[in-house]
Amino acid sequence: MKVFFKLVFRDVYLVIKGASDAGAAILFYLLAIIMFPLSSGTDTSLLTTIAGGAIWMTAMFASLLSLDRLFRSDFEDGSLEQLVLSGISMELIVLSKCLAHWITNGLPIVLLSPILSIIIGLDFEYWWILGLTLLIGTPSLTLIGATPAALSCAIGKGGVLTALVLLPLMLPVLILGSGAITAEISGLGGSGHIYALSAILPISLLISPFLASKSIRLGWE
Amino acid sequence: MSNIFNFLANPSRFKIFAEKVNPFLLIIMFVFIAVGLWFGLFNSPPDYQQGETVRIMYVHVPAAWMALMVYLSMTIMSIFSLVWRHPLADILSKSSAPIGATFTLIALVTGSIWGKPTWGTWWVWDARLTSVFILFLIYMGHIAVVRAFEDEYKGARAAAILTLFGAFNLPIIKFSVDWWNTLHQPASVIKLDGPSIHIDMMTPLIIMAVGFLFFYLSFLLINVQTELNQRKLKKLFIKKLNLN
Numbered sequence: 001m002k003v004f005f006k007l008v009f010r011d012v013y014l015v016i017k018g019a020s021d022a023g024a025a026i027l028f029y030l031l032a033i034i035m036f037p038l039s040s041g042t043d044t045s046l047l048t049t050i051a052g053g054a055i056w057m058t059a060m061f062a063s064l065l066s067l068d069r070l071f072r073s074d075f076e077d078g079s080l081e082q083l084v085l086s087g088i089s090m091e092l093i094v095l096s097k098c099l100a101h102w103i104t105n106g107l108p109i110v111l112l113s114p115i116l117s118i119i120i121g122l123d124f125e126y127w128w129i130l131g132l133t134l135l136i137g138t139p140s141l142t143l144i145g146a147t148p149a150a151l152s153c154a155i156g157k158g159g160v161l162t163a164l165v166l167l168p169l170m171l172p173v174l175i176l177g178s179g180a181i182t183a184e185i186s187g188l189g190g191s192g193h194i195y196a197l198s199a200i201l202p203i204s205l206l207i208s209p210f211l212a213s214k215s216i217r218l219g220w221e
Numbered sequence: 222m223s224n225i226f227n228f229l230a231n232p233s234r235f236k237i238f239a240e241k242v243n244p245f246l247l248i249i250m251f252v253f254i255a256v257g258l259w260f261g262l263f264n265s266p267p268d269y270q271q272g273e274t275v276r277i278m279y280v281h282v283p284a285a286w287m288a289l290m291v292y293l294s295m296t297i298m299s300i301f302s303l304v305w306r307h308p309l310a311d312i313l314s315k316s317s318a319p320i321g322a323t324f325t326l327i328a329l330v331t332g333s334i335w336g337k338p339t340w341g342t343w344w345v346w347d348a349r350l351t352s353v354f355i356l357f358l359i360y361m362g363h364i365a366v367v368r369a370f371e372d373e374y375k376g377a378r379a380a381a382i383l384t385l386f387g388a389f390n391l392p393i394i395k396f397s398v399d400w401w402n403t404l405h406q407p408a409s410v411i412k413l414d415g416p417s418i419h420i421d422m423m424t425p426l427i428i429m430a431v432g433f434l435f436f437y438l439s440f441l442l443i444n445v446q447t448e449l450n451q452r453k454l455k456k457l458f459i460k461k462l463n464l465n
Contacts, residue, residue, distance in 0.1 A: 147382065147383070147386055148383075151366065151379050151382065151383065154370075154375065154379060155366075155369050155370060155379070157369070161365055161366070161369055164361070164362050164365055165362040165365070165366060165383060167358070168355050168358035168359050168362060168387070169359075169386060169387065171351075171355050171358075172355075172389075172393070175351070203389075207386070208386075211382050211385065211386055214303070214382055215379065215382050218375055218378050218379055218382075221375065
């Protein structure tokens with residue numbers, strides 16, 4: 001367990017120090033949100049209806065952007081191999097990477113979301129449901145994305161292919177997350193969506209470490 | 222039974238087997254689809270509400286079943302390839318994906334054509350339609366990943382991992398009409414308390430479904446033969462290069 005937190009701390013530290021460009025994804029998140037009012041007009045009633053979906057979509061793209069580099073730099077300079085050789089289980093490394101990714105990517109998105117919801121015109125009384133869905137949803141996005149990210153390391157080229165593989169898998173999270181907000185605004189209550197969304201998290205927590213570490217090993221074969 | 226599997230596990234023996242069996246599969250497929258189409262188009266009653274448009278069902282429903290069936294078989298193949306590292310399972314899974322994607326596309330397109338007169342719209346974003354669309358995207362991702370690797374062995378393993386991951390979508394598709402209120406009608410053939418569809422419509426549907434199943438099997442075998450031939454060609458080419 002001590003090793004686990006050390007690994008997490010190392011990755012977070014690297015991001016804060018600026019050695020990894022994962023922090024740029026947050027900047028992308030801010031920029032992309034601003035694109036919505038600029039591209040679809042500043043009509044307040046229209047913005048209110050699309051706000052939840054817009055924030056969720058940009059959150060998904062922001063994590064997609066940084067997920068491509070989840071394992072890549074460590075995979076390419078060999079530190080991942082050294083970690084495994086030193087006797088730490090691959091699954092634990094995957095989990096630590098995911099947690100570090102969530103702390104540097106998911107958590108800022110969650111924390112920024114109430115402020116951004118004002119900018120984009122979501123009614124302020126709904127900020128809690130936006131925050132709640134993002135809080136449950138972003139870890140699932142990270143965990144779901146770990147396997148395709150590991151696969152892209154094994155392939156050696158990422159980019160478009162990772163997006164192509166990843167987006168269909170992420171869609172359920174996006175649908176449920178933005179659906180909860182829409183349902184809450186329309187007065188139906190978003191709890192059903194939130195229950196389904198929170199079911200995805202433990203399932204992906206269970207499956208993805210194994211599949212991701214299998215994919216990483218594939219790159220070493 | 223396991224002897225048969227062991228016998229067929231050898232790719233070159235499988236190729237000989239495929240060459241012998243495939244003509245029969247093709248004939249069975251043509252007979253079933255021809256009979257099913259005749260039943261479906263001429264010898265079955267029109268629906269009391271939908272009229273003649275119900276005949277789209279005899280293509281739409283079997284195609285949708287096969288879209289799920291093919292993915293299910295790919296999932297089983299992926300487990301085979303990951304656990305026992307079986308080369309034939311890799312090839313079968315790789316050859317299944319384009320067929321499955323085609324079935325999914327057929328189901329989506331015919332469903333859309335059926336939806337226009339009955340629902341009044343080409344497309345709605347309800348749970349069933351969306352989840353089938355996601356299935357199509359997963360198929361396309363699989364096809365892209367298999368071909369992205371230089372080393373076909375690695376590509377197959379990567380695609381197997383991806384297939385297992387995407388299998389979460391199957392139960393969602395199957396039960397989406399029960400879990401959510403959808404415009405798409407709930408299941409009326411495969412359900413616990415027996416089919417609720419009249420026997421006159423059931424007959425052509427089942428015949429078409431069997432025809433589509435044989436379509437899958439025969440085209441799978443053709444794809445596998447092509448794949449095996451391509452690998453053999455590659456080997457011959459390398460051998461020739463080494464000799465020179």
